[in-house]
Amino acid sequence: MAKAKIALIGGGNIGGTLAHLAALKEFGDIVIFDIVEGLPQGKALDLAQSGPVEGFDGDFKGTQDYKDIEGADVVIVTAGVPRKPGMSRDDLLGINLKVMKAVGEGIKTYAPNAFVICITNPLDVMVWALREITGLSHNKVVGMAGVLDSSRFRLFLANEFKVSVEDVTAFVLGGHGDTMVPLTRYSTVAGIPVPDLIEMGWTTQENIDGIVQRTRDGGAEIVKLLKTGSAFYAPATSAIEMADAYLKDKKRVLPAAAHLTGQYGVNDMYVGVPVVIGAGGVERIVEVSLTKDEKAMFQTSVDAVSGLVDAVKKIDQSIG
Ligand code: A3D
Numbered sequence: 505m506a507k508a509k510i511a512l513i514g515g516g517n518i519g520g521t522l523a524h525l526a527a528l529k530e531f532g533d534i535v536i537f538d539i540v541e542g543l544p545q546g547k548a549l550d551l552a553q554s555g556p557v558e559g560f561d562g563d564f565k566g567t568q569d570y571k572d573i574e575g576a577d578v579v580i581v582t583a584g585v586p587r588k589p590g591m592s593r594d595d596l597l598g599i600n601l602k603v604m605k606a607v608g609e610g611i612k613t614y615a616p617n618a619f620v621i622c623i624t625n626p627l628d629v630m631v632w633a634l635r636e637i638t639g640l641s642h643n644k645v646v647g648m649a650g651v652l653d654s655s656r657f658r659l660f661l662a663n664e665f666k667v668s669v670e671d672v673t674a675f676v677l678g679g680h681g682d683t684m685v686p687l688t689r690y691s692t693v694a695g696i697p698v699p700d701l702i703e704m705g706w707t708t709q710e711n712i713d714g715i716v717q718r719t720r721d722g723g724a725e726i727v728k729l730l731k732t733g734s735a736f737y738a739p740a741t742s743a744i745e746m747a748d749a750y751l752k753d754k755k756r757v758l759p760a761a762a763h764l765t766g767q768y769g770v771n772d773m774y775v776g777v778p779v780v781i782g783a784g785g786v787e788r789i790v791e792v793s794l795t796k797d798e799k800a801m802f803q804t805s806v807d808a809v810s811g812l813v814d815a816v817k818k819i820d821q822s823i824g
Contacts, residue, residue, distance in 0.1 A: 508532030511573035514582035515544035521740035533563040535572050570610035576618045578747045584624040586734040593626040608637025619750045620645045627680040628761050629812035632774045636823045642763035643785040649680030650759025650776040651742035656722040660715045678805030685801045686716045753783035767791045
């Protein structure tokens, strides 16, 4: 059976970590594309040299030529610029849009059958633009943010309850930004919803409000500490979970920035919602009922994404 081919567009902090994780999981052959000469080649060679110790085989290639991504089964896009302290994700719009144009053309030409996972910020609008540029079907282009945001939420809840992160599930809706909507009602410890845990005296509403806010600010907290870039371990592992669901047709239910066609009252936009990921890409959108307050928070988040989509259409009239 032919091995799968994974193309990583962008070989920086997240791209390098993605390559390492994909190799350890033996996903298949790995191509790292980056515009900085030598960088992807160096990382690919270094990675190949860890194979004999770890026991993985495969082809690892660094490149500046899109032809090398030809026939990729999965493409994960991190190309672009990350945030510096004081910057919002939206400040990256203009510069990363130009990057998406180049990347999108490359994917359209050489990997039109791939499952494409976008990580570049500002996420919800970049994945929308990337889909427009590639012309791929909407179910094959998805954005990674929800797995990361809910992983942060799970960690903070596990710490609060002093239980294993494995027993905490969390639910995050909306755009990847300060307006994201962590939903406590659908977040649980071993199936017990957070509001019940408050009633049981495990925590207080005040502590949960603090955790929700910390989740919303999760990326900024790390940018402030690192000073020269943004989070990369957790973002990479989150995208790998999505790629794994696709490659193994696992039908995982994961939060992701997916293209909505009326669900949650949203049309032709990418916003974070629960989806089912399997061999068909995004196979289903899971639409849960929301309370009036949750709907209002979700709408604020959708409006923020919609404003960025309009800005993109203004910057580049060939998109959208
Ligand atoms: P970084 O380490 O700077 O890597 C980005 C790489 O992209 C660099 O090696 C660049 O040389 C390369 N690059 C720039 N332009 C191009 C191009 N036209 N074609 C190919 N490669 C190019 O950043 P990073 O890996 O830390 O972050 C990458 C992106 O992910 C940024 O936009 C971050 O804001 C974003 N990010 C998103 C999340 C989400 O949860 C959505 C989390 C963390 C970071």
